[in-house]
Amino acid sequence: MxxxxxxxxxxxxxxxxxxxxxxxxxxxxxxxxxxxxxxxxxxxxxxxxxxxxxxxxxxxxxxxxxxxxxxxxxxxxxxxxxxxxxxxxxxxxxxxxxxxxxxxxxxxxxxxxxxxPGPLGLLEQAADALHLRRCIDDIDGPQRQCLALAYYHGLSHSELAAHLGSPIGSVKVWLRRGLDKLRRCMEQLA
Missing domain, CATH: 1.10.1740.10 (RNA polymerase sigma factor, region 2, helix turn helix motif)
Known part of the structure; x- marks a missing residue:
């Protein structure tokens, strides 16, 4: 860290x-x-x-x-x-x-x-992106925000906590629950 x-x-x-x-x-x-x-x-x-x-x-x-x-x-x-x-x-x-x-x-x-990727690969990527977008839209605010900051900005747990002004324990829970929801949603759509 x-x-x-x-x-x-x-x-x-x-x-x-x-x-x-x-x-x-x-x-x-x-x-x-x-x-x-x-x-x-x-x-x-x-x-x-x-x-x-x-x-x-x-x-x-x-x-x-x-x-x-x-x-x-x-x-x-x-x-x-x-x-x-x-x-x-x-x-x-x-x-x-x-x-x-x-x-x-x-x-x-x-x-x-x-x-x-060829045309079929591009179609599969587009479908995956749509599935991912639907799944992300179903995730609550703090969990979604944590996932986005961690993935797109590469923030660590402590950096997320400082950025959001929240306890590190809450950030870890939001990330874990957000990832669990995302995984379950993607599995259902697969």
């Missing part, structure tokens, strides 16, 4: 270009932030690139962190998440541009093997 006060101190020292603090910040936070990037990108090579870009950005923009606006880990997660979303958008544009020439697409698939 990350100590928000410690991360905040490290960010303040990074803003002053303290390389030792930057290394400590990286060592402390990189594993969790890599997990955030991996969940969004689903490719380790892209996630590692995003993490490197995000930390380069942190090095240059650490002075823009405001403790009164967000928890330090939330801010770092947002930096990684925004970089990952930029990569996803760029990949989408690249794919769209590559579809302009069918010959290039056929050659690319034959040469490197396309890992993207």
């Amino acid at each position: 990350h100590d928000p006060a410690q991360i905040e101190r490290l960010l303040a020292r990074v803003a002053l270009r303290d390389r030792v603090a930057f290394r400590q910040l990286y060592d402390s936070c990189a594993p969790q932030l890599l997990g955030v990037a991996l969940r969004l990108l689903r490719r380790r090579d892209l996630a590692e690139d995003v993490l490197q870009d995000a930390f380069a950005s942190v090095w240059h923009r650490a002075d823009s962190y405001r403790a009164d606006a967000s928890q330090p880990m939330t801010w770092l997660t947002a930096v990684v998440r925004n970089r990952a979303l930029d990569v996803l958008r760029a990949e989408s544009v690249r794919r769209t541009e590559s579809l302009d020439d069918d010959d290039e697409v056929e050659q690319g698939v034959a040469a490197i093997g396309d890992e993207r």
Whole structure:
């Protein structure tokens, strides 16, 4: 778990270009932030690139962190998440541009093997997304909010408790119950 006060101190020292603090910040936070990037990108090579870009950005923009606006880990997660979303958008544009020439697409698939799902796979993904959305809509407010913050922002139990201003025990219960409801709902729809 990350100590928000410690991360905040490290960010303040990074803003002053303290390389030792930057290394400590990286060592402390990189594993969790890599997990955030991996969940969004689903490719380790892209996630590692995003993490490197995000930390380069942190090095240059650490002075823009405001403790009164967000928890330090939330801010770092947002930096990684925004970089990952930029990569996803760029990949989408690249794919769209590559579809302009069918010959290039056929050659690319034959040469490197396309890992993207076909039409049936896309349909199954869309159906799964609809099922998941229905299940999430059935989950109560605090449980839904905890699940979203944990998944999309990569917040730990203690970070969730601080963010929501709730006891850590309540946060753990909300997460466990929310996940149980989500699992049962998805099993019923399967």
